[in-house]
Amino acid sequence: MPELPEVEVVRQSLDKKIRRKTVKKIIVRNRNLRIKLPKNFASIMKNQKIIKIDRFSKYIILHLSGGKFCLFHLGMSGTIHILLKKKKNFITNSSFYNTPILPKKHNHIEIIFKDIKVIYNDPRRFGFFQILDNSFLLKKRLSHFGPEPFQSKFNLNYISSFFKKKQKNIKNFLLDQNFVSGIGNIYASEILFFCKINPIKEVHLLQKKELKKIIINSRRVLVNAIKKGGSTIRDFKNTSGKKGNFQKDFKVYDREGLRCKRKSCEGIILKKVITNRSTFFCNYCQKN
């Protein structure tokens, strides 16, 4: 599920529901996540007030009242479910992104507040939760990441100097979090469609004009996706509730063999595997 827009939508939901609330209890069912959950995770979190909920790239950061930070990532298959307490029971709050019916399996962590529960579900366990003891360590943890597309640091100078002496194709770079943070496999294809750039084009061949397009369209695609509530694909079976809507706007992703959506374009969407990730593009308007 989660690229930057989906994570941002989760952040917004959490911000509405748990900011200024105090953790009453933590339930840990499985510590074997991508990074092993520290043994003292529950004791650190307990009685902490959530001061602020930030996001950087695909990471969410909970600012805790004691000065520590809880950073988490949803990996490929992680979802956050928000349950509200009604009388004695917690029930699903379907008005928030990705909180339809709670799956029965893989609910690894529960963060319980007085009247609300936040549940982290993740079948593949590529996600993780970490505690950072202070802002210095938090900063250090995120220091190797490139800027988000929205940041002014993501500009023409930055991109062209980054691309010097580089051999890889542009699709690979959009996925490279050291270059730019937050773009994943879906939005990389979508962004290149708007730029009319072939995903296998080597970055040293890109013209100034094209680099500008990459900046503009990275921002445009992500902003749009956030507005639409993110994308929901391959949703859990037998669930209902609020999903993202951006998947309806996909121009190329998962559209192999279909007609290009660009007006008066005769092209067909092709799928090509680039370093093990499916990549979609129009054979006509993204020829070069």
Added chain:
DNA sequence: AAGAGGCCCTGATAGC
């Protein structure tokens, strides 16, 4: 140093 490839893990789906 940059780039390719493997690996972590479960579940859905396609093909036989």
Added chain:
DNA sequence: TGCTATCAGGGCCTCT
């Protein structure tokens, strides 16, 4: 129906 193979929204590590 039931097997096996393939693929999936990410990112880290190792090897060359």
